[in-house]
Amino acid sequence: MINEIGHFALVLALGLAIAQSLFSLWGAAKRDLTLMTIGRRAAYLQFFALALSFAALTNAFLVSDFSLAVVAENSHSAKPLLFKFAGVWGNHEGSILLWVLILALFGAAVSWFGQGLPVTLQARVIGVQGLIGLGFLAFIVGTSDPFLRVFPAPLDGRDLNPLLQDIGLAIHPPMLYLGYVGFSVAFAFAIAALLEGQVDAAWGRWVRPWTLVAWIFLTGGISLGSWWAYYELGWGGWWFWDPVENVSFMPWLTGTALLHSAIVVEKREALRSWTILLAILTFSLSLIGTFIVRSGLLTSVHAFAVDPERGVFILGLLAIAIGGSLILYAWRAPDMKGGGIFAPVSREGALLLNNLLLATAMATVFLGTLYPLIIEAINGAKISIGPPFYSQTFVPLMVPLLVAMGIGPLLPWKRGDLVKLAGRLKLVALMTAFVMAIVLWKDAGQLWPVFGIGLAAWVISTALVDLAGRLGLPKASLAVAWKRAGGLPRAAYGMALAHIGLAVAVIGMVGSSFWTEEFIGLMKSGDSQDLAGYHFQLEKMEAAEGPNYQARRAIVSVQDSGGNKYTMEPEQRFYPVRKQTTTEAAIRTTLWGDVYVTLGEVQKDGVVLRLAFRSMIPWLWFGALLLVLGGLLSLSDRRLRVAAPSKVSEA
Amino acid sequence: MGRKQRRLIIILLSALCLAAAAALVMLAFRDNIVFFFGPSEIKAGKVQPGKRIRVGGLVVEGSVVKVGEKVSFGITDGNESVDIHYVGILPDLFREGQGIVAEGVLNQNLVFTASEVLAKHDENYMPPEVAEALKKSGHWKEGMEQ
Numbered sequence: 196m197i198n199e200i201g202h203f204a205l206v207l208a209l210g211l212a213i214a215q216s217l218f219s220l221w222g223a224a225k226r227d228l229t230l231m232t233i234g235r236r237a238a239y240l241q242f243f244a245l246a247l248s249f250a251a252l253t254n255a256f257l258v259s260d261f262s263l264a265v266v267a268e269n270s271h272s273a274k275p276l277l278f279k280f281a282g283v284w285g286n287h288e289g290s291i292l293l294w295v296l297i298l299a300l301f302g303a304a305v306s307w308f309g310q311g312l313p314v315t316l317q318a319r320v321i322g323v324q325g326l327i328g329l330g331f332l333a334f335i336v337g338t339s340d341p342f343l344r345v346f347p348a349p350l351d352g353r354d355l356n357p358l359l360q361d362i363g364l365a366i367h368p369p370m371l372y373l374g375y376v377g378f379s380v381a382f383a384f385a386i387a388a389l390l391e392g393q394v395d396a397a398w399g400r401w402v403r404p405w406t407l408v409a410w411i412f413l414t415g416g417i418s419l420g421s422w423w424a425y426y427e428l429g430w431g432g433w434w435f436w437d438p439v440e441n442v443s444f445m446p447w448l449t450g451t452a453l454l455h456s457a458i459v460v461e462k463r464e465a466l467r468s469w470t471i472l473l474a475i476l477t478f479s480l481s482l483i484g485t486f487i488v489r490s491g492l493l494t495s496v497h498a499f500a501v502d503p504e505r506g507v508f509i510l511g512l513l514a515i516a517i518g519g520s521l522i523l524y525a526w527r528a529p530d531m532k533g534g535g536i537f538a539p540v541s542r543e544g545a546l547l548l549n550n551l552l553l554a555t556a557m558a559t560v561f562l563g564t565l566y567p568l569i570i571e572a573i574n575g576a577k578i579s580i581g582p583p584f585y586s587q588t589f590v591p592l593m594v595p596l597l598v599a600m601g602i603g604p605l606l607p608w609k610r611g612d613l614v615k616l617a618g619r620l621k622l623v624a625l626m627t628a629f630v631m632a633i634v635l636w637k638d639a640g641q642l643w644p645v646f647g648i649g650l651a652a653w654v655i656s657t658a659l660v661d662l663a664g665r666l667g668l669p670k671a672s673l674a675v676a677w678k679r680a681g682g683l684p685r686a687a688y689g690m691a692l693a694h695i696g697l698a699v700a701v702i703g704m705v706g707s708s709f710w711t712e713e714f715i716g717l718m719k720s721g722d723s724q725d726l727a728g729y730h731f732q733l734e735k736m737e738a739a740e741g742p743n744y745q746a747r748r749a750i751v752s753v754q755d756s757g758g759n760k761y762t763m764e765p766e767q768r769f770y771p772v773r774k775q776t777t778t779e780a781a782i783r784t785t786l787w788g789d790v791y792v793t794l795g796e797v798q799k800d801g802v803v804l805r806l807a808f809r810s811m812i813p814w815l816w817f818g819a820l821l822l823v824l825g826g827l828l829s830l831s832d833r834r835l836r837v838a839a840p841s842k843v844s845e846a
Numbered sequence: 847m848g849r850k851q852r853r854l855i856i857i858l859l860s861a862l863c864l865a866a867a868a869a870l871v872m873l874a875f876r877d878n879i880v881f882f883f884g885p886s887e888i889k890a891g892k893v894q895p896g897k898r899i900r901v902g903g904l905v906v907e908g909s910v911v912k913v914g915e916k917v918s919f920g921i922t923d924g925n926e927s928v929d930i931h932y933v934g935i936l937p938d939l940f941r942e943g944q945g946i947v948a949e950g951v952l953n954q955n956l957v958f959t960a961s962e963v964l965a966k967h968d969e970n971y972m973p974p975e976v977a978e979a980l981k982k983s984g985h986w987k988e989g990m991e992q
Contacts, residue, residue: 429935539855551860555867562871577882577978579900580875581949587874592867715934717914767938776938795935796912803915805935 198263201251202342204244205292208299209332211241215302216325223318223390231318235306238321241328242303245296249283252292252341256283262348265289265341271354271772273743281365282355288341290368294485295331297369297376302328305380305405312401319387320380327379330512338505354743354772363423371416371443375481377409378450382478385471386520389527394467399460402474404830406457410450411826417443418819429778429793431809433707436585441564442484445557449477452553455546462608463535463543468528469550475524479517480557486513540611545603552596559588597650597701600694601657605664619660626656638710647705654698658691689829696821699814706788706811713808719801727808728756729790736802744768746779749794749802753783765794765804784813880949884979885926888956895952901928902947902976910942921946923976923983932960939965945976 215237222230254260256279261267269286270279284290302324309317335341384402388394420443425433434440453473459466486509537543563580570578605619630652634645663669665683666676712727723732734750746766754760763781770777783790788810795803882900883893893899903921910919917936920927930948940946940963950960 429938536849536852539852539859547856548859551863555863559867559871566875577900579880579882579949580878581880584874584878587878588867588870591870715915778935778938793935795915798912798914801914803935 204248208244219322242299323383374413380405385474446480448557651698685832693825700818703815710810
């Protein structure tokens with residue numbers, strides 16, 4: 196009965212999406228308040244209908260109702276409760292349902308928080324959101340119905356892929372989707388602006404918080420995915436330039452660019468049509484991201500199902516959404532004349548450079564990801580493009596980006612002064628040189644890490660110098676500066692925190708790439724091995740039993756150079772339902788890196804162990820956390836203006 | 847500075863950025879494209895030894911030999927097979943009879959030294975490259991891919 200209600204609510208949501216787009220867009224064209232109000236109400240109702248439908252599906256997973264095909268395929272009665280819950284989106288049908296649920300959530304949020312927007316703009320945004328929802332609901336109802344029954348119902352399910360039975364992966368997809376789908380609001384704002392024919396400072400101010408929300412979730416989602424790969428796949432890598440990672444990274448790059456160019460629109464009314472284009476591109480890449488992965492076009496653990504009917508539907512949706520919006524852009528954007536004039540050396544200039552570099556970087560990732568598909572389509576050759584391609588294309592582009600990232604905030608709007616800038620950079624150069632000297636002294640062998648960490652130090656010290664400058668230091672007294680500190684907008688702290696976060700993450704990336712030490716070898720009980728100042732000893736092997744798996748566990752005692760002793764217990768788990776093995780690494784985090792032990796093959800004369808010291812890795816995760824916190828801090832600054840946008844200019 | 851000059855500078859800057867990226871991409875493409883081959887193609891001498899390639903096929907039953915961290919095994923497309931050497935921990939999903947893809951270098955004696963072995967899917971999964979190789983050799987059976 197609950198399943199039928201869920202199914203009914205799903206179809207009802209489809210109808211409500213039609214009403215939402217129809218009444219909103221029609222009402223906006225006619226300037227009819229009643230119609231627009233109906234559209235707004237439909238957005239709420241669509242969200243409630245989808246929430247009901249999702250709740251029904253969740254219920255089916257929690258009570259292990261194997262009469263539903265998705266539950267039978269992807270769940271098991273012995274699975275822990277958390278993973279029964281996470282299993283709702285661990286499959287194609289459920290994950291698309293979650294996708295539209297989040298879309299409807301954002302639609303309802305625009306209806307709720309956007310009540311201070313000009314009515315026609317708001318109605319158009321809601322209308323465009325309704326159209327997107329309509330497309331995907333038609334996709335679900337037509338080709339991916341989660342409420343399909345199987346008869347007779349099997350006694351037990353086929354279980355969820357054990358690799359996905361993990362807390363990181365339980366929250367990774369919803370976070371990622373909140374990011375992807377969040378950009379639909381920026382997209383809808385862009386389309387609405389094209390329909391209205393007006394983009395001004397106010398538009399930039401309205402679109403920023405929505406973009407920021409999406410960016411925060413996408414940043415979190417990507418980091419979680421990377422963290423999961425690091426500790427769950429057991430090879431200690433955190434980024435593989437796998438097509439699936441790349442497709443989530445591309446909207447992040449353009450989304451980051453959008454976040455910065457919207458500032459220029461808000462403050463200076465320049466780069467308007469470029470910002471619109473970025474908003475369209477970012478959401479288009481999010482769509483491509485979701486569906487390239489789901490369609491099985493690129494092979495990966497994420498590809499749930501390969502079904503030609505779905506593929507064609509997806510391709511059609513993509514063509515309509517991306518093609519349609521680009522045509523609209525080509526038609527309406529030329530009407531937007533350029534805004535405020537600025538010199539190349541200025542805040543706008545630096546932000547423009549940021550945009551150019553991020554867009555170019557995205558293009559290299561795009562090429563690297565899709566080139567194999569293009570080549571295969573042309574002459575059938577199977578090729579692959581690995582990490583070396585990206586370290587030769589993407590990484591060099593990040594160097595000028597980091598340099599500009601440091602300078603940008605120090606430059607004034609409109610026109611900067613190189614002499615003044617040089618004066619402010621003196622201290623920064625000193626701090627950077629100091630850090631580089633330390634790295635060089637500690638690691639005499641290599642120049643690349645000195646350079647990479649120097650760049651990070653550059654970004655961190657400019658952010659600090661910028662903050663100090665805003666507080667009036669060094670001229671003002673500390674007491675005055677302390678007083679001013681409370682008066683600075685939170686966005687200023689948010690920016691500094693996010694920039695520092697990226698730099699800290701860069702330190703983690705550089706350190707882990709250059710200084711990681713690893714040993715792989717056969718060890719018997721009692722054997723020991725020294726690595727990176729740690730003394731490892733395999734004490735014994737033992738067996739363990741989990742709720743839906745059996746495990747083999749190695750007890751490894753570790754002693755660090757300070758004499759501290761502890762034991763680490765890497766496991767290999769066997770999941771009988773899927774006959775699949777997973778590796779559970781044992782990780783101990785220290786300030787300067789992770790001690791990382793994984794258990795390989797058990798052989799008759801011992802076990803293969805992988806012992807590693809993964810240098811600086813915790814800095815990567817901490818940096819990602821700072822990025823998210825910086826975003827949240829900026830968002831809290833703007834919260835009030837989301838609800839009550841006004842033309843009052845800020846200081 | 848006038849509007850036109852500003853626009854010119856922006857255009858020049860964008861062109862510079864794009865040109866730099868294009869140059870980087872061209873260089874990287876030249877060095878880093880890894881081609882895929884099946885065992886039959888390798889035995890037919892289509893592969894230049896010493897070049898980085900990917901090979902794929904089904905792991906030959908009973909061929910896996912492990913000595914400590916060193917592993918060797920054969921992969922086949924039904925007609926021909928190629929020996930693969932690898933040092934390290936094999937992925938969790940590596941199993942005899944299963945389709946895998948390995949990346950590495952072929953030597954003069956047509957023995958493949960892998961630096962990476964990929965088998966990151968569930969037990970029913972067949973990498974599309976492997977499926978292709980099996981189809982080419984005529985050993986593809988309907989229903990192998992689920």
